[in-house]
Amino acid sequence: EAGVAQSPRYKIIEKRQSVAFWCNPISGHATLYWYQQILGQGPKLLIQFQNNGVVDDSQLPKDRFSAERLKGVDSTLKIQPAKLEDSAVYLCASSLDFYEQYFGPGTRLTVT
Amino acid sequence: ILNVEQSPQSLHVQEGDSTNFTCSFPSSNFYALHWYRWETAKSPEALFVMTLNGDEKKKGRISATLNTKEGYSYLYIKGSQPEDSATYLCASHPNFGNEKLTFGTGTRLTIIP
Numbered sequence: 774e775a776g777v778a779q780s781p782r783y784k785i786i787e788k789r790q791s792v793a794f795w796c797n798p799i800s801g802h803a804t805l806y807w808y809q810q811i812l813g814q815g816p817k818l819l820i821q822f823q824n825n826g827v828v829d830d831s832q833l834p835k836d837r838f839s840a841e842r843l844k845g846v847d848s849t850l851k852i853q854p855a856k857l858e859d860s861a862v863y864l865c866a867s868s869l870d871f872y873e874q875y876f877g878p879g880t881r882l883t884v885t
Numbered sequence: 886i887l888n889v890e891q892s893p894q895s896l897h898v899q900e901g902d903s904t905n906f907t908c909s910f911p912s913s914n915f916y917a918l919h920w921y922r923w924e925t926a927k928s929p930e931a932l933f934v935m936t937l938n939g940d941e942k943k944k945g946r947i948s949a950t951l952n953t954k955e956g957y958s959y960l961y962i963k964g965s966q967p968e969d970s971a972t973y974l975c976a977s978h979p980n981f982g983n984e985k986l987t988f989g990t991g992t993r994l995t996i997i998p
Binding site: 814818872 | 889919921929931976985987988
């Protein structure tokens with residue numbers, strides 16, 4: 774069974790630029806999550822989708838971050854414009870039930 | 886305990902030695918405790934999901950215990966090997982049917998050959 778795929782794996786941008794990350798979850802997994810992991814901190818949930826509907830986006834900075842999950846499969850997370858403090862690893866995870874989440878390898882974003 | 890806390894933050898262990906680290910979590914409003922291993926440039930990998938007080942789980946040389954009454958879990962690694970070098974994350978799962986995980990900051994383990 775293929776795992777959660779993410780791209781790109783690494784991205785370096787200047788502040789005020791835009792960036793987008795892509796995630797393809799495990800086939801059949803209805804729930805998809807985006808996490809932000811800043812160096813020295815634990816992963817923090819940004820947004821959770823159930824199929825293509827948003828379940829929880831309470832910690833998503835909506836003035837600059839947006840996410841969508843078209844057709845309930847792939848998802849993209851966008852940052853526009855990026856700030857220095859957005860430097861982090863962005864993890865995507867998916868789950869079949871509420872119990873266990875499967876993670877992708879993450880995208881390491883550096884904002885200079 | 887209001888948040889999930891892990892200690893120590895980092896650890897260097899000689900190859901062949903055994904080690905352990907701690908995860909503390911809110912004991913009220915608890916459903917499950919997850920342990921993940923995250924190697925550099927790879928996906929976080931699920932090690933254990935534990936729900937019952939007194940639970941003990943084992944996977945090869947790695948084992949974990951759970952105390953839900955006092956809100957802590959220990960992860961043990963016996964006879965450390967270089968491939969055990971990774972960040973070990975724990976996450977608290979507060980409610981049945983609520984998928985939101987609260988993660989600790991992780992313990993970064995380095996095995997010295």
